[in-house]
Amino acid sequence: MNSQLTDLQDRCNGLLLHLLGSGSSEFHPHAAPLLYRLFEASAYSLTAGGKRVRPLLVYAAGTAVKEECLSAQGIDYAACAAEMIHTYSLVHDDLPAMDDDELRRGQPTCHIAFDEATAMLVGDALQARAFELLAEAPDVPAETRVLLVQCLGAAVGARGMAGGQAIDVAASDREISLEHLEVMHTLKTGALIQASVQMGALVAGASSEQCEALDEFANAIGLAFQVRDDVLDVESDSATLGKQQGTDAAHNKPTYVSLLGADGAKAKLAELLDDALAALQPFGESASSLREIAHYIAERDH
Numbered sequence: 049m050n051s052q053l054t055d056l057q058d059r060c061n062g063l064l065l066h067l068l069g070s071g072s073s074e075f076h077p078h079a080a081p082l083l084y085r086l087f088e089a090s091a092y093s094l095t096a097g098g099k100r101v102r103p104l105l106v107y108a109a110g111t112a113v114k115e116e117c118l119s120a121q122g123i124d125y126a127a128c129a130a131e132m133i134h135t136y137s138l139v140h141d142d143l144p145a146m147d148d149d150e151l152r153r154g155q156p157t158c159h160i161a162f163d164e165a166t167a168m169l170v171g172d173a174l175q176a177r178a179f180e181l182l183a184e185a186p187d188v189p190a191e192t193r194v195l196l197v198q199c200l201g202a203a204v205g206a207r208g209m210a211g212g213q214a215i216d217v218a219a220s221d222r223e224i225s226l227e228h229l230e231v232m233h234t235l236k237t238g239a240l241i242q243a244s245v246q247m248g249a250l251v252a253g254a255s256s257e258q259c260e261a262l263d264e265f266a267n268a269i270g271l272a273f274q275v276r277d278d279v280l281d282v283e284s285d286s287a288t289l290g291k292q293q294g295t296d297a298a299h300n301k302p303t304y305v306s307l308l309g310a311d312g313a314k315a316k317l318a319e320l321l322d323d324a325l326a327a328l329q330p331f332g333e334s335a336s337s338l339r340e341i342a343h344y345i346a347e348r349d350h
Contacts, residue, residue, distance in 0.1 A: 049340060050337070052337060053104055053108070053337055053340060056104055056108075057103075057104065060127050060131060061095075063127075064094050064128055064132075065091055067124075067128045067177075067181060068087075068091065068132070068174075086166065086170065088162075089158055089161070089167070090174060092158065092161060093138070093174075094132070097153040098131075098135075100131060101341065102127075102131055103128065103244070104127075105244040105245050105248065105266075106126050106130055106245075106251075107337070108335075108337035108341055109244070109247075109248030109249050109252070109338065111337060112249075112328070112334045113248075113249055113253065113254040113258055114252040115334065117251055117252040121185070121186040122185040122188035123251045125181040125182065125184070125186070126181075126182065126185060126196060127244075127248075128181060129179070129247075130243070132175070132181070133175060133178045133204055136172075138152060139157070139159075139171045141213070142158065143159055143167060146213070158170055182196040182197045182200060182247075185251075192250055192251065195250050196250055199250065200243050200247065202239075203243035204239075204243075208239030209239050211235045212233065212235030213236055215228075215231070215235065219301065223302070224302050226307050229304065233271060233274040234270065236274075237270055237271075237274045237277075238270025238271055238273070241266055241273060242266035242267060242270055245265065245266040246262070257330075258330075258331075261327050261330050261331070264323070264324075265328055268320045268342075269321075269324045269341070269345050271320050272317055272342070273345050275304045275313055276347075276348060278303040278304040279304075279305060279310065279313050279314060279317070280348075280350065282305050283310070304316060317346055318346075321342060324342045328342075
């Protein structure tokens with residue numbers, strides 16, 4: 049990634065723990081030992097590494113519309129909210145009742161490092177804090193804060209991530225069509241990616257035409273992210289991935305590779321990348337960071 053994106057990763061990393069605990073005095077480590085454990089487990093999951101793709105999309109979409117938006121705190125709040133939601137989803141996905149994974153980002157998953165009850169509460173707390181951040185985002189007009197909350201809420205609920213996860217759970221050990229698979233991943237993975245792009249655009253004051261183009265971009269890279277994940281689950285290894293390789297096959301889950309074959313999945317990935325880049329043509333050089341993120345998503349090794 050270029051130096052600007054690396055700087056923005058560092059910017060997000062530097063703010064996550066501060067914003068996690070800054071909203072409530074009850075999160076103070078000395079308030080109560082049991083509360084401290086919840087904060088510790090939340091911090092453990094938030095700081096366990098990760099590519100910060102969703103916060104980067106918030107920043108990059110914002111700068112594609114208006115470079116000056118990076119000077120306001122509001123976009124930081126939106127970026128960190130996106131990462132808190134993503135981390136919450138990973139903590140819950142890893143639970144025994146869901147994907148039952150013991151490794152995430154190269155270290156024990158939250159329920160292994162702590163316990164299942166704590167992991168469930170970590171997810172609940174991170175989700176709630178994300179919406180608090182959007183509601184109190186500084187330098188953002190009240191009407192825009194409402195739109196941010198609405199945008200993220202739609203992406204996280206039954207019409208988005210939770211709905212996609214429900215379809216995923218029901219699809220195990222079943223044969224499904226390619227169309228069914230795309231619907232599932234548009235919701236499970238793509239909805240939060242799309243919301244991240246939308247939130248950056250909202251903070252920057254994007255026009256309806258700009259929002260439409262950015263939606264096309266986000267839809268394409270949201271699916272591309274999952275197609276690349278499916279390819280990596282077959283072709284990579286656990287050490288590189290930072291999580292257990294081959295889990296999709298182990299759980300008999302349908303994937304783009306199982307439905308299209310490895311070559312077909314790679315061709316689909318290339319098509320989606322082309323679609324994403326084409327959607328950014330109206331933005332010219334201001335969308336250079338979005339283009340780089342799109343290439344990263346399609347070409348990453350973990």
